[in-house]
Amino acid sequence: MLAFTCTFPASSCVVHIKMISWCYFMGLFVGPIISGNIAAHVSWRWFFWACTIAQSTNMIFMATLLPESRRPREMQYIPPLPSNDLDETVIEVEKASASQIETISHDEIVLSDEYLGRGRPRLTQFNPFQPLDHVAARTVLRHILTPVQLFFYPIVFWAAMSMGAAANALLAVNLTQSQALAAPPYNWTPGDVGFANFALVVGGVIGLAVAGPWSDWVIMLATKKNNGIREPEMRLIAMYPFIAAARVGLVVRTSQIFWI
Secondary structure (H helix, E strand, C coil), X not given: CHHHHHHCCHHHHHHHHHHHHXXXXXXXXXHHHHHHHHHHHXXXXXXXXXXXXXXXXXXXXXXXXXXXXXXXXXXXXXXXXXXXXXXXXXXXXXXXXXXXXXXXCCCCEEECCCCCCCCXXXXXXXXXXXXXXXXXXXXXXXXXXXXXXXXXXXXXHHHHHHHHHHHHHHHHHHHHHHHHHHCCCCCCCHHHHHHCCHHHHHHHHHHHHHHHHHHHHHHHHHHHHCCCCCCHHHHHHHHHHHHHXXXXXXXXXXXXXXCC
C-alpha cells in the first residue's frame, strides 16, 4: 500500500488500492473452485503443481518486466521571497521554463522535473541485477522499522485488524467447508464443494461495484451535514450494511444450520 501512495497521485490512489484488494480476494474466492475440481477430476497433488507453475511464472515476470524505479527525489527549492519580489521571480521562471512550475504561492516556489510523468524506463532498469546503491543500503534498517512504527498508529492498526478479521473469516470458511459439506447429509464431492465458492465470487463482484460509490455517497452526505468539513471517520458509516451481512453469514455458517 505504501508503494501505491508513492507511485500514484492521491486522486487515483484509492482506485488502484481497491483494484489490488479486489484481485487479492478474488484469487482467494476462485482458488477453492479450481482446486476442488482439480481434486475431483485429476488429483489433489496437481493443485500444488499448478500453484508452483503459477508462482514461478509470476516470479519470472517480476524479475524481467518490472523496472528498477528507485531514484533520488530531491526537488529544486527556492527559499521564500518577499511579496514584492515574487511577481518578478515568477515572470523570470515562466520565461525560463513554464513546464517546470509545480506550485507557486506567496510562501514558496517549488520546481519539479519537466520530464515528470512523461518519461520511460531505460532498458538497463530491467536488468535483474542492479549496482549497489550505498545510500539505500545505509537506510535499510530505517525502511524495516518504519512500517512497524506506522503499524501502531491507531487508524493504521484499526485498518489492519479489520483487514485481518475479514481474511480470517474467509480462511475459516475455506478450512471447514470441505468437512462440513462432504459429510452427511450433503455428501458433496470436492468439485461440488468448490462450486459453492461461486457465492463468494458473486459477493466480491457486488462489493466492488457497490462499496466505492456507496462510500463516496455516504461521506458526501455526512460532509454536507457537518458544514462542509470532511472527516475520515465518516466512511465508517458505509461499512454498517456489510458488517451486518458478514455477521449473518458467519452465524449461519458456524451454527451448522441445514439451509442448503
